[in-house]
Each structure stands twice: as C-alpha cells, then as structure tokens.
Amino acid sequence: MPSITFADVATAPSSRTLKAPKTPVPVVDAQNTSKRDIIIFSDFDGTIFMQDTGHILFDHHGCGAAQRHLLDEEIRTGARSFRAVSEDMWGSLNVPFEDGFNVMKEKLEIDPAFNEFHKFCLANGIPFNVISAGLKPILRKVLDLFLGEKQSSHIDIVANDAQISHDGSEWKPIWRHDSELGHDKAASIQEYKVIASSESEDGSIPLIVFVGDGVSDLPAAREADVLFARRGLRLEEYCIENDISYIPFDTFADIQKELVRLTEEDQQSTMGTGRPVQYNPRANFWRRASSKKAVPTLSSIQQSSGPATGNVFLPVEQTVAPQATLVS
Template sequence: MPSVMLPKAALPTLKTPKGLIPTVQEPSKRDVIIFSDFDGTIFMQDTGHILFDHHGCGVTKRQELDEEIKTGARSFRAVSEDMWGSLNVRFEDGFEVMKEKLEIDPDFDEFHKYCISNGIPFNVISAGLKPILRRVLDVFIGETQSAHIEIVANDAKISPDGTEWKPIWRHDNELGHDKAASIQEYKTIASSESEDGSIPLIVFVGDGVSDLPAAREADVLFARRGLRLEEYCIENKISYIPFDTFADIQKDLVRLIQEDQESTKGAGKPAQYNPRANFWRRASSKKAVPTLGSIQASNTLSTGKKLHHTEPVFTPQPTLVS
C-alpha cells in the first residue's frame, strides 16, 4: 500500500492500526479512498448555525446573513466572519448546546468502523472550523475512532473567555477554504497511483451545492437524498447515487468493490473511473445513537436503491449501475 505524502501542517498521515476492529470483508486489492462533507452529511445540522443561533447573532440575523451569501451580495468569507464574530461564549459552554442539538447520521459509526476494518481512509473536507469538528467527532464517536478521520478545514483563534472567535482561513480568497485549491496543494507532492500500478477508487459523499467542485472529481458520488446536491445533479445531468443513511453507502460500496474486483481483478483503472478524480488520488493514497441525550429507534428506510444516472457533463464519466 502506498505511503501518504501530504503537508504535515495540513494533513497528518493517516494511520490505520490493524486488528482494531474485526474485519467484516476481505479487503479488495484496489485501494478505496473516501472524502466527505461534514455539516448536513455526517451530521444533520450545521455546527456553526447551532452556535450562531444560540450564542451569537440569533436565528433571524443568521438567516439574513445566509441570504447575502445566496444572492451574492457578499462573499462567504465576509459573511462567515460576521457570524463567527457575533459569538460570545466559551468554547466548552458553546459545545454543550452542540451536544444537545446535533444529530449524527444513525449509521455513520458502523460505516466508519467498516472503513477502518477494511483499510479505507475516510477524510473530512469542510468550510467549518477544525477545532469544532474534531471535538464533535471525539464526543460522538470517541477519540480513538475519531483519530482515524483526517479533517481538512479552517483553523480558529478562540479566546479563553469566548469573546473572540476568529477563523484562520486556509486560503486568502472569498471562500476562505477553497476545497479544490486544497487538493491542488497536495497534487504536486503525492503519488497518483498505488505501488502495484492500480488506481484507487475515489468516493465523495455530500449534501449541498458547495460540494460540487469536489464532487465532480470523484469516481463515485453519493448525494444525500432530497437535498440540494441531489437536485443539482439532476438539473446538470451528473451521475450520482442517492443515500438516506451511511448504511446505504456501505451497501452500495460493498457492491461496487465486488463489481470492480470481478471486472478488473483490482488492477489498472477502476470499473467506475473518472479521470478528473486524479487530483483526489494525489491527495491521499493510503490506505449508534443519533444524539447523545437520547436513544431513538431509527425509522425503517428503503433499501432497494438504484443509481440515478443521466448523460455525463464530462467524458468519460463513470456509469454506475445497480
């Protein structure tokens, strides 16, 4: 398995201890690498919005600021600085409301254990603040398991008394964190192929339009059902697989890995291959309960999923079939 060659300050090397969790599936020869959005994807709510609504500008003002982003009146970075700047709460106190209000995807914990046991790196790419995202993962899935997830996000300066919350942006532009630019940074220093010459399968999971710059570059795209990313894929004829929970993703991923093994024996290009995913390949080449406050039975979700496929917007585009 190839080693990771990433900027130490940006992406520490992923380490997956063997034997931590019993293997549930024979590993495929092909490397699989997963990149995922955080807010609205792993968690149902937006971590920042919860803080702003309860300890900052409030719901009404936050919605007004959100509208400025949607209409293009002001940049994401400028509006976000206003939102974070409105906070006046100690980090620990602010985290209490997140523990109460946040809901994690009910099947994410099991899915991530599946990734660990099968040597599949799982990486978070987010426009949020890394200290918050790391703390949320530490609490909801435990520090040991959280340590297996690499987070690429903005840093932050938070004063001890909570009077200052200042994002430290990854990029000096209107986005603050340009996900595509992050990948370009890694592109020049990491290998694009596995040591045996096979090409990793790149998977992206998301929910919103902001995920599109990254989602277009994946071999396989999972879009949360009923949200804007799915709508955008339909409108723009982009191939994707809808999901309700990460259990759906696990089921489809197992199927895709098996189909790839049967058709390629894990060698060369994956059966679902998108040449635009190459910069993701360069970025990385290594290999529950929904709330803390209550235990609620999950609703039974439909299991018979088909890929929603339309004519691709680039060539070649992976044709995913059930």
C-alpha cells in the same frame, strides 16, 4: 457553474430510509470482492451530521436564528461573499469554546449509521477524510464527543482554524485561503496534488469516493470516481439539473451497502486490476496522493495556513493521525 461529467454509476434509488446496522460490522471478504483500494473524502455539516455546527452556535450563542437566516440570504443572492458573511456570524459569538459544546451535545444529530460505517471502513482499511468549510477545532471536538477520541483520530480533517479568546468574547476564523470562500476546497485539492505527487507503488488504481450534501461540495466532488449525494438536498438537485452521475443516500448504511455492491461489480469485471468500473480521470491526483509510498496525509496540507495573531489560537493537532492502512 458548468456541467461536470462523472463516470456513469447505475443505481436504483431506494424509497425507504435504511437504519443503522444492528449486526456486527461486516468485513469485506477478499475472496468475493475486489482487493482494489477505496479512499473516501467527505463533507461534514449536513453530511456526517444532520445539522450545521456553526448554525447551532450562532442560533444559541450569537446573532440568533432570525439574523442568521438574513445573513444566509445575502450569501444565496450574492450580495456578500461567504467569507464576509461568515465573519459576521462567527464574530457574533460570545461563549467560551468548551461551553459551546453543551448545546452541541443537545442539538447535534449524527447520521444514525455513521459510527458503524466508519467502523466498517476501519475494519476494511478504507481511509476516511473530511474536507470542510467549517472550523477545524470545532469539527475535531465534535467527532471526539460523538465517536470517542480513539476512533476520531483515524479521520483526517482539512478545514479553517480559529482564534478564540479565553472568555469567548471573540471568535475569528483563520481562513485557509485569501478568497471569497475562505476555504476553497478546490484549492485544497490542488495543494494536495502538489505535495503528494508520487505514484502507486504497485501500479494499482484505487477507487475515489466523495460524500456531500451541498453545491459547495462540487469543487471536491467532481474529482471523484463515485459521488454520494444526500437525498433531497441541494447537491442532489444540482446533479439532477446538470445531468451529473451520483448515488443518492439517506444514511451511511446506504453508502456501505453500495460500496460492497461496487466492489463486487468491480471484481467481476476487472478482478481488481487496471481501471475501476467507475473511473473518472480527474481523480488521478487523489490516487497519486493516496500512494503506498511515504507521502503526506490529507491533514498535512493544513500547514499551508498562515500563522495566527491576537488572543488565544486554538492549536492545530500537534501529531497527524495516521490513515487506515490501504487494502492491498
């Protein structure tokens, strides 16, 4: 994969892991920080949650950990595509949808600071969106369980859908794209660009942030002004190997701290007008998509998926949760 250029982001990596904030959620003071809009896009498995939701299901209700590792190796070596291997993994499951979440509650760990971080985003009108190669019904259910349905509803999700039989004997991904990836995050971005092409009403230029952990996040991450990569995982390694600017994080508390610092830096340098200090021209279509005009929300591109066939299709949400109001 070719090297990707990002706007330089100066940061001094911390050697310690920050804990979840114990003080009330801070609201950015408009007098001390920029009024510039911030829009966040994030991976899910390994980023918001420390484990992979699919792996937990496969290990306990499907092919098992040993076989999963062998299948993962086929992806790593290129012997078979991600989509082909994933179909084998999902096809190995034999558990009703609701029952599968018993092990999720026991094994999944959410980033210790994510809940407070998302409250921070809501308090400051910062939209938070998920782009994932996983299955949307699972991701939504997990967020509902760990955050509560009200808070979860403020997060838009673009991911693959799923066809699951009532008795749980058949799990079949409904892929977003007819490709070896199943869900090509870069393609989703392009779809979003096409359907949401209006410009910002007041000419402001928002700051676009992406958060991830793996190389599969790069197609989306390269479109951001600021990239946060979970420390010690493959995305950070790739950034180091290819001289890509990024900010490492241990928990979302690190990200919250950096966002406050970045907005203060931007306010001092630009007064919140014109281009952000951290600016990547590739992110322009995200800015158009995040216009204050009536444009589709991120999750609306889910409608581009083909219709489901067979057994029971877990429904996509019938109403699109509104994004938090942008800071003005």
